[in-house]
Amino acid sequence: MSRVQRFILLFFVYAALLGAWQYIAYINAGPQSLVAGPWEIAGTIVERASGLWEASVVTLSEALAGLVLAIILGLAVAIVIDAVRLVGPTIYRLSVVVYSIPIIALAPILVLWFGPTFTARALTAMLASFLPIVINVVQGLRAAPFAVSELGKSLAMSRLAILLQLRFRYAMPAFFASLKIAAPSAFIAAMISEWINAERGLGINLLYAMFSFNVDALWANLIVATFWSGLIYVICDAIAKRATPWHSSAQGVS
Amino acid sequence: MSSIEVHDVGLTYSSKQWEFVALSGVSMSVGQGEFATLIGPSGCGKSTLLRIVADLLTPSAGSVDVFGESPREARRNRRFGFVFQDPVLLPWRSALSNVSLPLRVSGRSKQEARNRAQELLTLVGLSGFESNLPATLSGGMARRVAIARALTLDPAVLMLDEPFNGLDEIRRQHLNEELQRVWMESDSTALLVTHDVSEAVFLSDRVYVMAKGPGRIIAEVTIDLPRPRTRDMLLEPNFLKLVKDLSATLSSAYAMEDL
Numbered sequence: 001m002s003r004v005q006r007f008i009l010l011f012f013v014y015a016a017l018l019g020a021w022q023y024i025a026y027i028n029a030g031p032q033s034l035v036a037g038p039w040e041i042a043g044t045i046v047e048r049a050s051g052l053w054e055a056s057v058v059t060l061s062e063a064l065a066g067l068v069l070a071i072i073l074g075l076a077v078a079i080v081i082d083a084v085r086l087v088g089p090t091i092y093r094l095s096v097v098v099y100s101i102p103i104i105a106l107a108p109i110l111v112l113w114f115g116p117t118f119t120a121r122a123l124t125a126m127l128a129s130f131l132p133i134v135i136n137v138v139q140g141l142r143a144a145p146f147a148v149s150e151l152g153k154s155l156a157m158s159r160l161a162i163l164l165q166l167r168f169r170y171a172m173p174a175f176f177a178s179l180k181i182a183a184p185s186a187f188i189a190a191m192i193s194e195w196i197n198a199e200r201g202l203g204i205n206l207l208y209a210m211f212s213f214n215v216d217a218l219w220a221n222l223i224v225a226t227f228w229s230g231l232i233y234v235i236c237d238a239i240a241k242r243a244t245p246w247h248s249s250a251q252g253v254s
Numbered sequence: 255m256s257s258i259e260v261h262d263v264g265l266t267y268s269s270k271q272w273e274f275v276a277l278s279g280v281s282m283s284v285g286q287g288e289f290a291t292l293i294g295p296s297g298c299g300k301s302t303l304l305r306i307v308a309d310l311l312t313p314s315a316g317s318v319d320v321f322g323e324s325p326r327e328a329r330r331n332r333r334f335g336f337v338f339q340d341p342v343l344l345p346w347r348s349a350l351s352n353v354s355l356p357l358r359v360s361g362r363s364k365q366e367a368r369n370r371a372q373e374l375l376t377l378v379g380l381s382g383f384e385s386n387l388p389a390t391l392s393g394g395m396a397r398r399v400a401i402a403r404a405l406t407l408d409p410a411v412l413m414l415d416e417p418f419n420g421l422d423e424i425r426r427q428h429l430n431e432e433l434q435r436v437w438m439e440s441d442s443t444a445l446l447v448t449h450d451v452s453e454a455v456f457l458s459d460r461v462y463v464m465a466k467g468p469g470r471i472i473a474e475v476t477i478d479l480p481r482p483r484t485r486d487m488l489l490e491p492n493f494l495k496l497v498k499d500l501s502a503t504l505s506s507a508y509a510m511e512d513l
Contacts, residue, residue, distance in 0.1 A: 147338040150310050154336045154413075155359045156329060169346055246346045246387050 036219040044220040051205075052224050058201040060228060062118060062190035066125020067183055073126060074133025074182070075175075081134070082141045083163060092138070099131035107193045116197035121190055128189030129182035136178035140171025173247040176240030183232040191225060202228075256321060258284040258411065258443065263306060263316030264468075265299070275468035276302050277313070282462055282471060286321065289437065289444040291458040293451065293500075295508050299469025300447045301415055307445065308334045308413055321410055328410070332360055335409030335442065337417040341400035343388035349399050350375060350384035356406040374402035377436055394425045401433060405440055412442040416449070427485060430456055434482060451504060455496045456483055463500070465507035473503045 001009070018038050025037030036044075045052060077095055081088040107124045114120040144167040152162035194203030202225045209217035265277040277299045284290040292300040305311040307318055309325035320328040328334065335356075343352045351358075354371035358364070375381055378398040388396055397418060404412055417433070418426045430453055437444050448454055454461050455477055463473040477496060479487065487493050 145340065145342055147340060147342040148344075150305075150338065151336060151342055152359075153310055154308055154329060154332075154334050155356050156332050157359055161359075166344065169344065244346070246389060 034215055036216045040216050041219045041223055044216040045224065048217065048220060052202075052220065055200055055202045055205050055221075056224060056228060058198070059187070059190050059194065059203060059225075062121040062193070062201070063125050063183075063187040063232075065118070065122035066190060067129060067179075067186040069122060069126040070130040070133060070182055070186060071179075074130040074178070075137060077130070078134045078137035078141065078171075079163065081138050082167075083159070092134075095131055095134050098127060101127075103128050103189050103192050107189075107196050110193075111197045120197055121193040124193035125186040125189040129186040132178040132181040132185070133175065136174040137171050140174030141167050143174070144170035173240070173244045176236065176243060179236040179240070180233055183236050184229045187225075187229045187232060256286045257319075258282075258307060258321065258445070259317075259319040260303070260307065261317045261319075263303070263313045263318060265302060265306065265311065266314045277306075278468035278470055280316070280469070280471055282474070284443060284445065284460065286443055287441065288459045289446070289457055291446040291448060291454045291461045292464055293448055293454045293461055293504060294464030294469075295449070295466055295504075297469075298464040298466035298507070300464050302469065303464075304413055304415055304445060304447050307411070308336065332356070332407050333410040334413050335404030335407060335411070336413045337397075337400050337404045337415065339416045339419045341388070341396040343391075343396055343399055343403075345388050348385045348387060349380060349391065349395075352388065352399055353402045353406055355403060360407065370406060371402070374405055375399070377405075377439070378402045378432065393421055394429060397421070397429060398432065401436060405436065405442070408440065409442055412437060412440070412444045414444060414446040416447055418453075426450075426453070427456075427488075431483075431485065433457065438482060451497055451501050452488065455479075455493065455500060456488070461500060463503050463507055472507055475500055475503065 022037040022039060025035045028035050077091060081092050103124060106127055110120040110123050148166050149162055152166050191203030194201040195207055198204045202221055206218060206221045209221055260280060260282045263277060263280045267274045267276060280303060292303060294300050302311060306313045307325060309329040318325050350371050353374050354367035357367035357370055375384060378401055380395060380398055418429050434457060446457060458477050461475045461477060462471045465472045
């Protein structure tokens with residue numbers, strides 16, 4: 001199929017989906033309706049653009065701060081797990097335990113510790129997104145051929161240099177793949193964290209809209225949040241392809 | 255001392271429950287500039303022995319001397335150039351910068367490293383492929399790059415661990431001729447691991463035949479053929495006789511369960 005044909009096909013698929021959605025909203029229309037059609041949602045987004053943008057900036061900065069912390073923590077933990085055989089498995093298990101704590105339970109604890117602050121929300125985002133980075137990077141480091149370590153050793157490289165300069169490069173595709181999971185997770189966690197400790201942001205906006213039974217606003221927030229979450233994914237994917245052009249993931253569809 | 259001296263080397267892996275003797279009582283002596291080969295059945299410890307000489311493994315008994323240095327000193331001084339079973343080229347680096355890696359690692363300037371790598375790529379017949387990523391090289395080309403990389407630092411010892419594993423007969427023969435050529439142009443002593451009798455005879459000055467259970471050297475064969483050896487020699491009676499004799503010795507190294 002040519003590019004143009006594919007584009008036309010996709011256009012019709014999306015148009016049909018939106019049309020169906022609009023139709024469902026139309027037949028349910030009325031003051032009690034819980035479904036807002038795409039047209040109404042678009043109207044609400046335009047109408048509330050400045051408010052949604054402000055809320056987006058708040059939530060995105062929390063998520064981004066959390067993600068940066070998650071990358072630092074995730075890489076550090078992965079490298080320690082790989083390099084220090086004695087404590088590696090314990091740290092690995094501990095990471096899984098921490099990650100297994102439900103975000104909705106973790107967020108209040110962080111609020112108790114740090115108050116209803118940006119820090120608490122960023123840390124929630126971090127804890128919700130660091131483990132995919134740890135697991136992928138550890139796996140990626142292990143996937144580097146053993147002979148590469150031997151090559152490094154035969155060139156009198158230190159263990160740390162072999163890890164950082166050779167093996168870590170093999171783990172890069174896995175690291176970037178993990179970002180595609182971690183980044184949207186951080187965004188979602190930031191929103192959840194806002195439910196209990198924020199006055200502004202997309203998460204708290206959702207809650208306000210729900211309590212005031214403002215269906216259009218609820219859907220508008222949902223769409224905007226989904227857009228950002230998707231955009232983060234796309235950006236991470238693009239970075240991954242640029243950063244590891246030698247890897248097969250940069251050639252195929254992902 | 256101008257040789258690689260392996261004296262009574264043994265390597266035993268053990269835990270509370272079991273003990274495995276990988277190598278026992280191995281001694282050999284390889285003179286400077288010689289091409290020596292370890293041949294034997296799978297699991298006889300020939301790769302292990304190579305790694306002990308290169309200080310990638312530490313023996314549990316015996317001693318090794320590499321031109322007057324311990325294996326560790328020799329490794330730290332980057333005396334070994336290694337070609338592994340797989341070419342293990344770094345997939346994110348071009349052919350040229352794969353070859354220059356050893357120089358960059360040892361702190362030489364980018365320019366010097368580039369020039370030397372260029373020279374070596376030309377030597378192995380790959381000029382024009384400098385900027386190719388490994389994924390775009392054929393199996394034979396990747397192995398040439400691996401050989402070039404191993405020669406970058408003018409190593410005292412060129413370590414070849416089944417370097418042409420998995421290539422077909424014709425490519426293999428071709429690369430063996432290339433290997434002989436580049437080795438003859440270098441001052442390196444070569445240590446090859448293989449299980450191919452004809453390859454061993456073609457390349458070596460001296461062949462050590464190994465057996466397993468435990469891994470040990472059972473025979474030492476001198477190959478006294480003039481160099482450079484050519485593919486025409488493969489069918490000459492004296493070459494074939496050496497192949498036949500070495501095959502017979504090697505056959506005795508195979509235990510019944512291998513056959």
